[in-house]
Amino acid sequence: MKQALALLTLAVATVWALGLDYGLGQLAFVATWAIAGLGLVIILGQSGQISLGHGAFLAVGAYLQAGWVALGGPPLLGLAVAIAGGALLGALASLPGRRLGGLAFGMSTLAVALIVEEALVRFDGLTGGASGLSVPALTLAGWAVVDPLPQFAVSATALALALLVCRRLLNSRVGRAWRAVRDDEGAAEASGIDTAHAKGLAFAVGGALGALAGALYAHWLGYLSPEQFGLHVSFELLMLVFVGGASRLMGAVWGAVVIVALPQVIALLRDALPAGVANMAGLELVAFGLVLVAVVLWRPAGLVR
Amino acid sequence: MILQILLSGIATGCIYGLVALSFVLVYKATEAVSFMQGELLMVGAFAAVALAAAAGWPVWLAVGVAVVGMALAGALVERLALRRAMGQPHLTAVLLTFGLGLMLRGGVTTVPAATHGVHQLALPGLLGQVQLGSLTVSFAHLGVIAATVLTCAALAAFFRFSRAGLALRACSENPRVAAMMGVSASGMHTLAWALGAALAALAGILMAPVTFVHPGMGVVALKAFPAAVIGGMHSLPGALAGGVFIGVAEALAGRYLPEGANHVTAYVLMLVALLCFPRGLFAGRTA
Numbered sequence A: 001m002k003q004a005l006a007l008l009t010l011a012v013a014t015v016w017a018l019g020l021d022y023g024l025g026q027l028a029f030v031a032t033w034a035i036a037g038l039g040l041v042i043i044l045g046q047s048g049q050i051s052l053g054h055g056a057f058l059a060v061g062a063y064l065q066a067g068w069v070a071l072g073g074p075p076l077l078g079l080a081v082a083i084a085g086g087a088l089l090g091a092l093a094s095l096p097g098r099r100l101g102g103l104a105f106g107m108s109t110l111a112v113a114l115i116v117e118e119a120l121v122r123f124d125g126l127t128g129g130a131s132g133l134s135v136p137a138l139t140l141a142g143w144a145v146v147d148p149l150p151q152f153a154v155s156a157t158a159l160a161l162a163l164l165v166c167r168r169l170l171n172s173r174v175g176r177a178w179r180a181v182r183d184d185e186g187a188a189e190a191s192g193i194d195t196a197h198a199k200g201l202a203f204a205v206g207g208a209l210g211a212l213a214g215a216l217y218a219h220w221l222g223y224l225s226p227e228q229f230g231l232h233v234s235f236e237l238l239m240l241v242f243v244g245g246a247s248r249l250m251g252a253v254w255g256a257v258v259i260v261a262l263p264q265v266i267a268l269l270r271d272a273l274p275a276g277v278a279n280m281a282g283l284e285l286v287a288f289g290l291v292l293v294a295v296v297l298w299r300p301a302g303l304v305r
Numbered sequence B: 001m002i003l004q005i006l007l008s009g010i011a012t013g014c015i016y017g018l019v020a021l022s023f024v025l026v027y028k029a030t031e032a033v034s035f036m037q038g039e040l041l042m043v044g045a046f047a048a049v050a051l052a053a054a055a056g057w058p059v060w061l062a063v064g065v066a067v068v069g070m071a072l073a074g075a076l077v078e079r080l081a082l083r084r085a086m087g088q089p090h091l092t093a094v095l096l097t098f099g100l101g102l103m104l105r106g107g108v109t110t111v112p113a114a115t116h117g118v119h120q121l122a123l124p125g126l127l128g129q130v131q132l133g134s135l136t137v138s139f140a141h142l143g144v145i146a147a148t149v150l151t152c153a154a155l156a157a158f159f160r161f162s163r164a165g166l167a168l169r170a171c172s173e174n175p176r177v178a179a180m181m182g183v184s185a186s187g188m189h190t191l192a193w194a195l196g197a198a199l200a201a202l203a204g205i206l207m208a209p210v211t212f213v214h215p216g217m218g219v220v221a222l223k224a225f226p227a228a229v230i231g232g233m234h235s236l237p238g239a240l241a242g243g244v245f246i247g248v249a250e251a252l253a254g255r256y257l258p259e260g261a262n263h264v265t266a267y268v269l270m271l272v273a274l275l276c277f278p279r280g281l282f283a284g285r286t287a
Helices: A002-018 A020-046 A055-070 A075-093 A102-122 A148-170 A173-183 A185-190 A195-221 A231-244 A250-272 A282-298 B002-030 B037-054 B059-080 B090-109 B139-161 B163-173 B175-180 B185-210 B215-230 B236-256 B261-276
Strands: A138-140 A143-145 B129-132 B135-138
Touching: A002 A020, A002 A250, A020 A055, A020 A148, A020 A173, A020 A195, A020 A231, A020 A250, A055 A075, A055 A102, A055 A195, A055 A231, A075 A102, A075 A138, A075 A195, A102 A231, A102 B090, A102 B215, A102 B261, A138 A148, A143 A148, A148 A173, A148 A195, A173 A185, A173 A195, A185 A195, A231 A250, A231 A282, A231 B090, A250 A282, A282 B090, B002 B037, B002 B135, B002 B139, B002 B163, B002 B185, B002 B215, B002 B236, B037 B059, B037 B090, B037 B185, B037 B215, B059 B185, B090 B215, B135 B139, B139 B163, B139 B185, B139 B236, B163 B175, B163 B185, B175 B185, B185 B215, B215 B236, B215 B261, B236 B261
Parallel strands: none
Antiparallel strands: A138 A143, B129 B135
């Protein structure tokens, strides 16, 4: 309850500080990123697996949705298709986990993500390749979602539903299996838990949430290109979870607030700098790296434990 | 034709191998998964270019100073930052090195001279090519291969005959026992990062005559992960062999498979290696 109140205050403050349209647009991005972060919280924090290529799930969701809408399918059903596609890719990406553990498995997720990214560039007949693809606005019941307020409403609703589903999952047999696998895989196996199945399910849920976020993101941006979902997105999501805390679901929301707010703060700082320094493209990279390094050095185990 | 492909594949593979070597060296000694080797490579190449072209130093001196300077920088970064990630889950070191890499890449990008214009490091003796029958041998490729062989010989001698090298190996095998024998574990971590940074910088400088020097050249390090995985993550010779293997496989895929297949070859091989040979293709000898 306290968290909901804090978020509401933050949302009102954002809209007040940034103006109605821009503020709500940013809030829509916060909610969308939080959905993707939620998936990574399930994988990382609940089932104790590592995913170095979470951007691939967003990419699959975004391109499935864009393709579905381009073919004339109903967008709401498209979201379901994207979710299913993400879950399928997640389950596939978790297959190496049957043989590998820890870092080697993380490497295999990295390989999957790099292959997906390259595939998006190569199959340019379907995806527009490196030059990109424009995505029409999301239409729900004949009404196009183009303004920031409905965009935020759609993202926030999706986030609320995702949080609800995840909470139910965590309190169920599945959630207990995840935590058992995370804490001691051998003991979990000895207690009759099908660990491979539990890990696969965690990745399917994580992939589905990532794809849902990607599909919404595609509509809000209106434009897709493979490099939007490269390694940097995977690491931004890892940073999101690290900052927000992987041990609880709300960590994804707080992490998303930080990740979306960071470029805004950097832009403000850049305006304050003298003109000669202000235009340099690398400044944002430096600032992002600096924050990441500072957070990791300050609390090597994650901000919220 | 096939010889031509093999030669360029081996030369590219040597670069991958050197980066993989630097990655495995650090990983073995400190258990830190470094996502900044590519940026170290890029900064090393830029340092050499800056010293040679901008400051007007003789090229070989510039190269030497750049490599030694990067070794010092690697040691410094370990002392200041990476030490704090010891004993934490892998993810901590992954994020920390990625953040440091972002800072390095951003730092170079803010220098206007680095992003505008194309930079090439003119290593004397490595320009031009020679025709052997139907085979065109570029000196840059030969230079990369020769330098890699020399570097590996020097590294092998260092690890076999020098006290510091033996201590580093001992520390990588079993830090606890090594510490009991009087090896300073933290000193070895610093040494490992210094060596890792120097190797990455060397790879960047060797790349410079073949490709151009630009802030994004660090992406080549993504190919070092497959190389290290194929080598088994713990074996230095394995990492080098893995790199050459990837380089040759990519070159062959570029020639004989449909366009674009060569870009995913390394990652597909990595997945196959992870699934079929989780301990590396060369696990039998080193285990």
